[in-house]
Amino acid sequence: MFRRRHLLAAGLAPVTAGDASAQAWPQRPVRILVPYPPGSGTDIIGRILAERLQVAWGQPVVVENRPGAGGSLGTEVAARAPADGHTLLIADTGPLAIAPTLFARLGYDPLVDFAPITLLARLSYVLVVNPAVAARDAAQFVALARAQPGRVAYASVGNGSFTHLAMELFRTSEGITLNHVPYRGSAPALNDVVGGQVAAMFVNTLSSVDLIRAGRLRALAIGSQARLPVLPEVPTLTEALGKPMAAEAWFGLLAPRGTPGEIVTRIAADVATLAADPVQRARMEATGAEIAVTTPEVFAAMIREEGARWAPIVRASGAQVD
Template structure:
């Protein structure tokens, strides 16, 4: 008779509760972040130095997260296409952005409707590194120093021309900031992206370009152009004979490109903490340090809190420059 007894309602409920409790650890493990591939949006074309930074970080994050990190190149509109896509993605940690000076501090001031708020629509994960600005001239140029360049600009206002990848590009803003620091009138010549400005520098049609080390270093090492100053606090190991802007008499010239990781705003705090911690692990890898340096990027890991403060400072700094100089996007 015992075998045929019908269990009481209380017995059934107890059994169900015990079974559910037994399943909770497995369920939690199945839902733990991350349990599927993560997409890293890189708002630059494939194949360039910016893309190389994103692919390096993505590859190493995949190792620490235990899930593939898929690189999604979304270039265009001064990086705002990719940044806007990341801002609108679900805030679950499965879509993150390789942010930069352009996407998170410059372009939002230049484009009327970029599709995102650079400060409100992103949660900082961590800073990756910085790329100092380097003043470069034609290798046969008579300008062997910043002083000689400034002397010429003061002697013939407007005659000294500098090139950039376009209105509002980091190169343009670097040139504008330098002209303000030096108190000179130099003429900006914008190009439609690519490397046409560098080709004109090589050809002697431009006097100077204020470029990032990431872009300029291959040309410098290839003896195509000559560096006359770098914006880093100290001289660069790869350019030991090139003085800093501070050494050349312009300590207030503090301009550098940079790279960082962001997630959509409202991403859960525990997910952000995991991503930030794993980025810290990636940045501690010797191979990452050496690879970034080979790309002329100075590794400079910063926590989520530090990146948040840094982003606000850079956003305000370049917003002021753009407004003061009345710079408009192409």
């Protein structure tokens, strides 16, 4: 498993005077492709990043949403873009680590078609239930599911999505049977949990913190390795279950394969500088995200390791997309 000790906010090689391609770049606006709709966790992080990078680069940095196929559509568009540093991609666990096993045919290879730049952040997922559900913690939820096998329903944003697989990991770990109700997107899924049509869901902190604080959702456990400042009262899954378990997605920045190494190195260094800014860190962490930047080499190794970790979970779930 990828170790946090490898996460580096410093140590990225500076661009030297001889790096002509990096010095000349960017020559025009830079677009950051986000393979999800506006308002998604990836989109929120992308827009915070774009706002700061355009100041650093002196060129407009525009977020372009290309949703579809669980993030794979926009990721494929990015893979086919010119490798000149003017098109970047923010992608997460789904299209980079889950999709290669989930899709029978995929239009890109995350290990071949991209130049990884840096990990950006980790985002925890929370096990939530409608407040009317007779479970005030994860252990009571497990007991409820055991007493009613197959009758307790949970929502996801689609077959093979992170929200689906996180619950499958939880379900198999606890030996319970749940009823999976897939939706087309996070908004309708979350609305039905809030409305009581579905009992439970794994949902990211970006989308759920305000609803939890307002009492419209009850948080049972959080998938981070430690409790989060935004929800300090919510135990981790490991605390709640008494055994190691995590439900944590990650986001990273990539460029198309063939992008000059000098440009990749410069972008990684610029992102690391922004990540070290206390104001920007506070802004990101207020959403429940944990800032975590790396070198390009470490991020490339992480993508490979995460793909290997999620492959058996996808297969065990039975989810597949033609």
